[in-house]
Amino acid sequence: MQQVRDTRQRLKHAFLTAAVAVAFTATAGGTASAQTPTYVDAKKPGETVKLYSAPDKKSRVIDAPTLPLLVQGASQHDFYPVKVDGKPYWADGLEVKVVRSAQARCSQSAGIQAAGTLGAAANRCQ
Structure with missing residues (x-):
């Protein structure tokens, strides 16, 4: 029974790690270009x-x-x-x-941001 719980915890941890990696990759794809004038x-x-x-x-x-x-x-x-x-x-x-003059390149803009929003900027991807 303990072995089943340990396996579930390991699977849960692996799933969360994969989800964080996918989210990081998706947000990193919308950063500014390195070749800006x-x-x-x-x-x-x-x-x-x-x-x-x-x-x-x-x-x-x-x-x-x-x-x-x-x-x-x-x-x-x-x-x-x-x-x-x-x-x-x-x-x-x-x-x-x-x-x-760095500009964000993304398919969808974040739109209007409030000053209290973390990372708020006019030039930001969603």
């Missing part, structure tokens, strides 16, 4: 962004003519690579605001 912009409106010819403070070249600038690769030494008129430059990560 990243931009650098001035910290405050009206400010300029200084651009450098190399990823160091010694090589200041120009102020960015237009903003925001698309980041063109991986950062180095806290500098972001950008291009202006086809020429490569570097923007100091401490002097700019980094804007990542």
Whole structure:
């Protein structure tokens, strides 16, 4: 009789574990894409962004003519690579605001969320 109870508990535990794994997989499928564009912009409106010819403070070249600038690769030494008129430059990560436009990709939006709802956001999957 004890063996039957132990078997039932093990089956119940296995079923719950499988259900949690399926639920996690389903929610993880609606997360934001890893390949989202990243931009650098001035910290405050009206400010300029200084651009450098190399990823160091010694090589200041120009102020960015237009903003925001698309980041063109991986950062180095806290500098972001950008291009202006086809020429490569570097923007100091401490002097700019980094804007990542991540968007959720899902088949059904979560809709309107209350502030008290865990994980509430306008860009969220159900």
